[in-house]
Amino acid sequence: MRSTLMFNMFCMDTPGHVHQGAWRHPDNRIHEHNSLAFWLDMAKLLEGGKFDAIFFADAAGLYPKWHGSWDVIMGKAVQFPNGDPMALVSGLAAVTEHLSFVVTSSVLQHPPFSFARTASTLDHVTNGRFGWNIVTSFMENAALNVGLRMMTEHDERYRWADEYVEVAYKLWEHSWEDDALVVDREKGVYTDAAKVHLINHVGPRYTVPGPHLVPPSPQRTPALFQAGTSAAGRAFAARNAEGIFMIARSPRAAASAIAEIKSRATRFGRDADQMHFIQGLTFVVGSTEEEARRKEAELDEVIDGEAMVATFAGSIGLDLSTADPAEPLAELVKRLPGIRGSVQSLLDSLPPSSNPTVEDLARFNGRYWRVTGTPEQIADALEDWRVAGITGVNVMSMLTPGTYTDFIEQVAPELQRRGLMQREYLPGTLREKMFPGAGPRLPAPHPARRQPSAKPA
Amino acid sequence: MRSTLMFNMFCMDTPGHVHQGAWRHPDNRIHEHNSLAFWLDMAKLLEGGKFDAIFFADAAGLYPKWHGSWDVIMGKAVQFPNGDPMALVSGLAAVTEHLSFVVTSSVLQHPPFSFARTASTLDHVTNGRFGWNIVTSFMENAALNVGLRMMTEHDERYRWADEYVEVAYKLWEHSWEDDALVVDREKGVYTDAAKVHLINHVGPRYTVPGPHLVPPSPQRTPALFQAGTSAAGRAFAARNAEGIFMIARSPRAAASAIAEIKSRATRFGRDADQMHFIQGLTFVVGSTEEEARRKEAELDEVIDGEAMVATFAGSIGLDLSTADPAEPLAELVKRLPGIRGSVQSLLDSLPPSSNPTVEDLARFNGRYWRVTGTPEQIADALEDWRVAGITGVNVMSMLTPGTYTDFIEQVAPELQRRGLMQREYLPGTLREKMFPGAGPRLPAPHPARRQPSAKPA
Numbered sequence: 001m002r003s004t005l006m007f008n009m010f011c012m013d014t015p016g017h018v019h020q021g022a023w024r025h026p027d028n029r030i031h032e033h034n035s036l037a038f039w040l041d042m043a044k045l046l047e048g049g050k051f052d053a054i055f056f057a058d059a060a061g062l063y064p065k066w067h068g069s070w071d072v073i074m075g076k077a078v079q080f081p082n083g084d085p086m087a088l089v090s091g092l093a094a095v096t097e098h099l100s101f102v103v104t105s106s107v108l109q110h111p112p113f114s115f116a117r118t119a120s121t122l123d124h125v126t127n128g129r130f131g132w133n134i135v136t137s138f139m140e141n142a143a144l145n146v147g148l149r150m151m152t153e154h155d156e157r158y159r160w161a162d163e164y165v166e167v168a169y170k171l172w173e174h175s176w177e178d179d180a181l182v183v184d185r186e187k188g189v190y191t192d193a194a195k196v197h198l199i200n201h202v203g204p205r206y207t208v209p210g211p212h213l214v215p216p217s218p219q220r221t222p223a224l225f226q227a228g229t230s231a232a233g234r235a236f237a238a239r240n241a242e243g244i245f246m247i248a249r250s251p252r253a254a255a256s257a258i259a260e261i262k263s264r265a266t267r268f269g270r271d272a273d274q275m276h277f278i279q280g281l282t283f284v285v286g287s288t289e290e291e292a293r294r295k296e297a298e299l300d301e302v303i304d305g306e307a308m309v310a311t312f313a314g315s316i317g318l319d320l321s322t323a324d325p326a327e328p329l330a331e332l333v334k335r336l337p338g339i340r341g342s343v344q345s346l347l348d349s350l351p352p353s354s355n356p357t358v359e360d361l362a363r364f365n366g367r368y369w370r371v372t373g374t375p376e377q378i379a380d381a382l383e384d385w386r387v388a389g390i391t392g393v394n395v396m397s398m399l400t401p402g403t404y405t406d407f408i409e410q411v412a413p414e415l416q417r418r419g420l421m422q423r424e425y426l427p428g429t430l431r432e433k434m435f436p437g438a439g440p441r442l443p444a445p446h447p448a449r450r451q452p453s454a455k456p457a
Numbered sequence: 458m459r460s461t462l463m464f465n466m467f468c469m470d471t472p473g474h475v476h477q478g479a480w481r482h483p484d485n486r487i488h489e490h491n492s493l494a495f496w497l498d499m500a501k502l503l504e505g506g507k508f509d510a511i512f513f514a515d516a517a518g519l520y521p522k523w524h525g526s527w528d529v530i531m532g533k534a535v536q537f538p539n540g541d542p543m544a545l546v547s548g549l550a551a552v553t554e555h556l557s558f559v560v561t562s563s564v565l566q567h568p569p570f571s572f573a574r575t576a577s578t579l580d581h582v583t584n585g586r587f588g589w590n591i592v593t594s595f596m597e598n599a600a601l602n603v604g605l606r607m608m609t610e611h612d613e614r615y616r617w618a619d620e621y622v623e624v625a626y627k628l629w630e631h632s633w634e635d636d637a638l639v640v641d642r643e644k645g646v647y648t649d650a651a652k653v654h655l656i657n658h659v660g661p662r663y664t665v666p667g668p669h670l671v672p673p674s675p676q677r678t679p680a681l682f683q684a685g686t687s688a689a690g691r692a693f694a695a696r697n698a699e700g701i702f703m704i705a706r707s708p709r710a711a712a713s714a715i716a717e718i719k720s721r722a723t724r725f726g727r728d729a730d731q732m733h734f735i736q737g738l739t740f741v742v743g744s745t746e747e748e749a750r751r752k753e754a755e756l757d758e759v760i761d762g763e764a765m766v767a768t769f770a771g772s773i774g775l776d777l778s779t780a781d782p783a784e785p786l787a788e789l790v791k792r793l794p795g796i797r798g799s800v801q802s803l804l805d806s807l808p809p810s811s812n813p814t815v816e817d818l819a820r821f822n823g824r825y826w827r828v829t830g831t832p833e834q835i836a837d838a839l840e841d842w843r844v845a846g847i848t849g850v851n852v853m854s855m856l857t858p859g860t861y862t863d864f865i866e867q868v869a870p871e872l873q874r875r876g877l878m879q880r881e882y883l884p885g886t887l888r889e890k891m892f893p894g895a896g897p898r899l900p901a902p903h904p905a906r907r908q909p910s911a912k913p914a
Binding site: 075 | 648650
């Protein structure tokens with residue numbers, strides 16, 4: 001494993017990704033998100049700052065209604081409107097050399113054959129700087145828009161995802177032999193047809209004969225990311241992901257989740273050291289702690305409590321639409337006992353005397369992943385995360401580009417001095433940058449590399 | 458209508474698009490098609506040469522088998538391997554300012570909701586330089602790979618395409634009102650939720666509530682292209698397309714097809730002058746006719762007759778797999794009377810004494826769209842096409858970039874002198890460049906603009 005942490009910009013092609021209301025801050029350029037120039041500026045900034053990647057979240061539908069309508073979701077820009085991040089990748093690749101692009105795509109959005117083809121094309125045009133964050137969509141509106149009558153039950157969604165990645169793996173890893181692409185002008189042979197195989201996948205949801213239309217790309221299978229926190233999600237991550245995105249509530253909580261996922265991965269036959277654990281954090285930096293606190297207060301002023309609650313509710317799949325943001329959380333849990341599991345750990349983290357409201361919860365939810373302080377204090381905090389087993393950070397934007405310019409100008413030098421952040425890029429593909437020396441392809445014990453049970457023709 | 462012809466590079470993200478075997482020519486760089494650098498070079502070359510667009514064909518599956526296998530299709534690179542052209546667009550947009558990108562996408566490949574979102578994102582990031590070539594795939598392998606058991610019957614495919622574009626139109630034109638995007642930092646209103654509508658589409662194949670996730674892009678609906686030649690295809694084109702791609706066998710044949718499509722368009726209530734008719738042609742240029750003929754002979758040496766036949770058979774959807782390339786066409790028509798309709802016009806164009814073979818047919822098929830000569834002779838030929846009503850040319854590559862460098866260096870100055878080709882780009886979006894003065898949006902009589910029957914919520 002590399003000794004430095006990975007640092008990624010964590011964002012979405014939308015004005016309101018995580019910190020709802022922050023688009024109102026006068027220094028925020030995120031409302032330019034439909035413009036390519038905006039993203040090209042970001043990519044160049046991040047590459048100059050030695051960030052590893054832009055990690056694009058996505059939401060292929062509307063968040064659940066809030067108080068019976070989408071007025072808050074739309075009006076306050078809760079992950080709406082939003083564009084397709086896959087469509088940005090080749091533009092960003094055109095102006096960078098080392099920065100990678102991890103894109104979220106849900107198994108809902110495209111047939112796996114079409115998605116695998118697009119992904120391989122992107123892995124080619126980025127010279128292997130492409131990653132896929134695999135998600136099963138939780139949003140009813142996203143499902144309805146692709147013609148599914150109702151959202152599939154949670155565990156069933158992971159069985160669906162299992163088959164989706166199985167199809168993609170067969171296309172990426174087993175359709176083309178390494179030397180199938182010949183390009184012999186003299187003999188007139190472009191592809192050795194005997195070395196390109198149908199995959200003949202037949203499963204409960206998909207029937208895909210193949211072959212894959214794209215010759216093997218630098219990584220074949222893009223670097224794989226996943227963010228599941230449920231039991232089914234962790235099992236899926238342990239089996240498939242090379243980078244696990246988590247928003248742990250503390251280094252201690254991270255350490256315990258990491259140990260569990262690593263132990264599952266080992267049981268799947270994988271090398272548990274070939275996994276990155278990437279914590280979502282954001283940073284407010286000052287040259288003194290006081291300055292940092294002042295900046296934080298300014299930012300908190302634009303954060304929108306109601307929109308945060310709506311996002312929180314939607315993101316954990318809870319119906320909180322009957323909740324008033326001012327309602328004490330203790331009352332809410334009495335009315336809706338089903339939510340206790342989801343909010344208990346938050347309740348535990350808050351001072352018992354505070355009698356927090358629903359809005360407090362959401363605001364708190366937006367605060368525990370925030371580190372405010374001097375570059376030294378931030379570096380100290382990151383040392384704690386590293387000791388807990390965290391190997392990367394998804395830096396969530398409050399201001400774009402402000403969150404990243406501050407980080408690159410003020411925090412990065414201290415991190416580099418301590419060996420926590422790279423000073424120069426490692427060579428090769430995203431996978432080689434994540435796991436130096438291991439080569440561009442998935443390691444052999446990964447399930448994608450195993451010969452599929454249905455013999456290819 | 459503009460007075461100059463449109464000129465587009467007509468190509469595909471594959472080594473063997475139209476002129477099979479040409480990849481073997483030592484000056485051909487098309488085998489670099491997986492590299493972004495290759496495409497960026499092409500885009501810059503074409504923009505320097507005042508081309509209007511890159512027009513990407515696509516084939517989301519394998520051509521039909523030939524003599525019982527895919528050995529010829531794969532071995533000789535008949536539109537295989539191939540990448541997803543949508544994935545290239547933002548990269549090409551990043552290094553150009555005026556060049557547009559027309560991309561073929563079949564109704565098979567993606568759910569219409571997902572496709573419409575990607576297309577809107579691309580229309581944003583290109584500043585309105587994006588066009589969609591609408592196709593219904595004819596290839597069984599493409600259908601099977603997205604889980605369809607058998608290819609749908611031809612006319613039914615157009616009914617399917619009708620519904621697919623209807624969904625896309627509702628999302629692009631009727632989901633967002635013009636002033637729905639507010640971005641008022643003071644009031645904290647990003648989107649006026651009252652002005653974003655569900656589309657509530659319910660049809661035989663698709664159920665899509667919406668809303669569209671992307672705010673209106675510069676053109677809203679990308680500039681629309683289509684290439685159907687059957688009766689159902691022409692009706693579809695007349696109703697929907699702003700640019701009709703055709704490979705007419707002569708200016709006279711073009712004139713008659715154009716008259717028919719214009720008359721149909723008028724019956725649909727459209728302005729028949731708001732349509733481009735774009736002929737597929739390729740050019741072999743010399744400073745003398747003799748030099749041009751010498752270059753042509755060199756090129757013909759690398760063209761692969763068998764691969765041309767396989768392409769021809771696949772592209773017209775005929776099963777010619779029992780045909781020997783050396784079989785006289787007259788015999789073949791006796792054995793397979795069903796193909797007479799498809800080959801009769803070709804037979805009519807060949808000298809009656811020639812007793813052509815299947816391979817002759819395919820080679821001829823690759824020759825009638827070729828203009829070989831001096832810049833003056835080529836300009837003369839283009840004048841004939843313009844008189845027939847052709848308003849644009851899809852320049853098919855024999856060599857990449859050679860076909861285009863020759864054209865730009867040698868032919869373009871003569872065309873510009875005669876007013877056949879633009880010297881400078883017109884301002885605005887692709888649609889405004891195609892139809893100066895008409896604005897970036899589809900004209901009101903276009904069916905996409907009509908209020909859909911199901912009232913949006």
